[in-house]
Amino acid sequence: MPSIFDILAFDADDTLWHNESRYQAAKSEFVRLMSAFQTPEQASAVLDQIELGNLSLYGYGMKSFTLSMIEAALALSDGKLSSKEIQAILNLSRAVLTAEVELFPHVAETIACLAESYPLMLITKGDASEQEQKIHRSGIGHYFRIIEIVHDKTTTTYQKILAKYHLSPQRFVMIGNSLRSDILPVVQIGGIAIYLPHKLTWAHELEHDGELPHGSYYQLEQFEQLPGFLRYLEQTLPVTPPPIEPLSG
Amino acid sequence: MPSIFDILAFDADDTLWHNESRYQAAKSEFVRLMSAFQTPEQASAVLDQIELGNLSLYGYGMKSFTLSMIEAALALSDGKLSSKEIQAILNLSRAVLTAEVELFPHVAETIACLAESYPLMLITKGDASEQEQKIHRSGIGHYFRIIEIVHDKTTTTYQKILAKYHLSPQRFVMIGNSLRSDILPVVQIGGIAIYLPHKLTWAHELEHDGELPHGSYYQLEQFEQLPGFLRYLEQTLPVTPPPIEPLSG
Numbered sequence: 001m002p003s004i005f006d007i008l009a010f011d012a013d014d015t016l017w018h019n020e021s022r023y024q025a026a027k028s029e030f031v032r033l034m035s036a037f038q039t040p041e042q043a044s045a046v047l048d049q050i051e052l053g054n055l056s057l058y059g060y061g062m063k064s065f066t067l068s069m070i071e072a073a074l075a076l077s078d079g080k081l082s083s084k085e086i087q088a089i090l091n092l093s094r095a096v097l098t099a100e101v102e103l104f105p106h107v108a109e110t111i112a113c114l115a116e117s118y119p120l121m122l123i124t125k126g127d128a129s130e131q132e133q134k135i136h137r138s139g140i141g142h143y144f145r146i147i148e149i150v151h152d153k154t155t156t157t158y159q160k161i162l163a164k165y166h167l168s169p170q171r172f173v174m175i176g177n178s179l180r181s182d183i184l185p186v187v188q189i190g191g192i193a194i195y196l197p198h199k200l201t202w203a204h205e206l207e208h209d210g211e212l213p214h215g216s217y218y219q220l221e222q223f224e225q226l227p228g229f230l231r232y233l234e235q236t237l238p239v240t241p242p243p244i245e246p247l248s249g
Numbered sequence: 250m251p252s253i254f255d256i257l258a259f260d261a262d263d264t265l266w267h268n269e270s271r272y273q274a275a276k277s278e279f280v281r282l283m284s285a286f287q288t289p290e291q292a293s294a295v296l297d298q299i300e301l302g303n304l305s306l307y308g309y310g311m312k313s314f315t316l317s318m319i320e321a322a323l324a325l326s327d328g329k330l331s332s333k334e335i336q337a338i339l340n341l342s343r344a345v346l347t348a349e350v351e352l353f354p355h356v357a358e359t360i361a362c363l364a365e366s367y368p369l370m371l372i373t374k375g376d377a378s379e380q381e382q383k384i385h386r387s388g389i390g391h392y393f394r395i396i397e398i399v400h401d402k403t404t405t406t407y408q409k410i411l412a413k414y415h416l417s418p419q420r421f422v423m424i425g426n427s428l429r430s431d432i433l434p435v436v437q438i439g440g441i442a443i444y445l446p447h448k449l450t451w452a453h454e455l456e457h458d459g460e461l462p463h464g465s466y467y468q469l470e471q472f473e474q475l476p477g478f479l480r481y482l483e484q485t486l487p488v489t490p491p492p493i494e495p496l497s498g
Contacts, residue, residue: 057346059378063312070319071339074332081332083323090320097306127376129308132400146413149398151381164395 004239005118005192005230006167007146011176012124012131014198016111017138018102023065026092030069033085037077047072059151061126066093097130101138106224108140113227115143122147123161123174125181153181155188162189170240175226183217192237193217194229253488254367254441254479255416259393260425261373261380263447265360266387267351272314275341279318282334286326296321308400310375315342346379350387355473357389362476364392371396372410372423374430402430404437411438419489424475432466441486442466443478 013019027047034043051068058064069089073081114120122144124131131149135141146165150157162169169190176182177198186193195217220229262268276296283292300317307313318338322330363369371393373380380398384390395414399406411418418439425431426447435442444466469478 057343058312059376061376061378063307063316063376064378066316067312067339067342070335074336074339077332079332081335083326083328083330086319086330086335087323090316090323093316094306125377127308127310127312127378128374128398128400129310129313129376149377151377 003118004171004234004237005173006171007121007165007173008114008118008230009121009123009161009172009174010111010144011174011178011182012122012135013126014177015175015182015196016103016107016140017134018104020198022096022099023062026065026069026096029092030072030089033088034073034076037080043072043076046076050075059125059127061130062093062096063127063130066090069093097133101134103138103140104223106222110224110226111140111143114230117227118230119145121145123153123158124149125151125153153178153185155185158185158189158191162191168240173230179212184212187212187216192233194226195219196223197221252367253420253483253486254422255420256370256395256414256422257363257367257479258370258372258410258421258423259360260423260427260431261371261384262375263426264424264431264445265352265356265389266383267353269447271345271348272311275314275318275345278341279321279338282337283322283325286329292321292325295325299324308374308376310379311342311345312376312379315339318342346382350383352387352389353472355471359473359475360389360392363479366476367479368395369393372402372407373398374400374402402427402434404434407434407438407440411440417489422479428461433461436461436465441482443475444468445472446470 010016027044030047031040031043034040037043038046047069050072051065054064054068054071058067066089069092070086073085073089077085111120120143122135122141124135124147126149128149135144135147141147148161158169158174161167162172169186170192172186173192173194174182174186175194175196177196179195183193183195193216197219218229218233220226259265276293279296280289280292286292287295296318299321300314303313303317303320307316315338318341319335322334322338326334360369369392371384371390373384373396375398377398381396384393384396390396397410407418407423410416411421418435419441421435422441422443423431423435424443424445426445428444432442432444442465446468467478467482469475
């Protein structure tokens with residue numbers, strides 16, 4: 001029986017592998033570095049504020065975060081910053097960028113299993129360089145027929161991706177840990193969204209302005225529940241005919 | 250009469266709009282900032298070396314270049330770097346990232362004209378955030394049916410893109426200013442490459458290890474020659490049948 005889904009799309013960071021934990025470790029180390037100048041609370045608050053203020057210009061990713069750490073260090077040190085702290089921040093950045101990609105439990109075998117039944121897509125924010133390197137090092141990149149690395153995940157982003165591959169939203173499943181980026185915009189365009197919460201999700205990714213009415217998306221607790229849950233959806237959701245033009249990719 | 254080309258793909262930086270000139274201006278300013286510590290030749294050489302050494306880790310783009318400038322400043326100043334220079338480097342970076350996108354002469358009307366006859370694609374290196382912002386501000390982004398922002402442009406990159414959209418190399422035209430990134434790999438996979446040299450092409454983009462035999466690619470001097478030259482190719486090149494699966498996008 002053909003599937004009622006054309007494609008399963010996954011978020012990457014904090015859905016498939018650890019990411020926020022790396023940023024939190026870098027941030028702790030930054031706060032420790034700044035202890036000569038400011039309290040941990042002040043250092044942390046200034047960094048958060050600068051990071052969010054820079055998002056629209058710098059985008060997501062570790063290079064952006066590094067530039068924000070340097071800018072925050074300048075703001076916190078009142079002109080007394082030395083080469084030592086700058087070097088330490090660059091070293092922090094390099095350590096995160098070269099770290100092993102650590103998959104969450106059961107991700108590798110679950111993705112391998114799902115790839116036998118569905119075309120898989122990866123939709124991730126960040127810069128191409130960082131994300132391509134992580135996808136390569138993850139060891140599961142080859143399971144994804146399509147990889148989209150985007151600046152942000154809004155309804156427009158998803159609409160463009162669906163149009164590009166001739167996908168109907170009703171036959172498009174998005175799986176991720178961010179209400180703001182993976183769930184809300186997909187619900188808003190009429191897609192199927194499965195929320196996999198992660199305890200270390202960046203606060204920014206939990207905030208959203210839109211409404212998420214009860215029952216508009218699904219929530220699972222464990223990644224390995226996906227195959228069974230998708231089989232359940234296949235049996236219970238109404239069948240939406242595929243678009244006239246075939247799926248590419 | 251249907252075209253013998255399925256798609257025209259363009260490089261962006263230094264093919265459609267000024268880019269290298271922005272980097273060279275930032276580099277000149279960096280060298281000036283470092284004049285308290287080192288000669289211009291030394292400052293320039295150390296920055297070049299660090300920038301190339303960081304490419305595989307940081308990728309392309311202004312954020313990468315900024316981190317390389319900061320690393321070079323640390324190396325050049327022998328521990329005597331102050332907040333003032335770091336702030337000046339961050340300001341340089343911000344000025345480049347927020348600068349107006351300046352199209353080359355005749356690009357806007359030529360792209361508009363070509364979009365009436367061919368599907369257009371943009372294939373550019375860098376990070377999604379920087380490139381998407383530039384494409385948006387360029388005012389010509391809507392002419393491109395497909396935009397691919399990639400980490401690097403190798404034969405594998407082009408093969409993946411062709412496979413993703415079911416394109417034959419013989420019916421794929423790539424237009425750009427970089428022998429290394431736009432011409433050589435496209436020639437190597439059997440595609441049609443049109444070289445548009447730009448006097449300010451980054452030296453790194455002119456270096457290449459592969460052979461480019463005479464006659465394996467075309468060269469034009471002016472962007473506005475493209476429509477006429479493509480018509481000429483349509484009349485003289487042998488017709489290659491399109492692939493069985495239709496073009497998506």
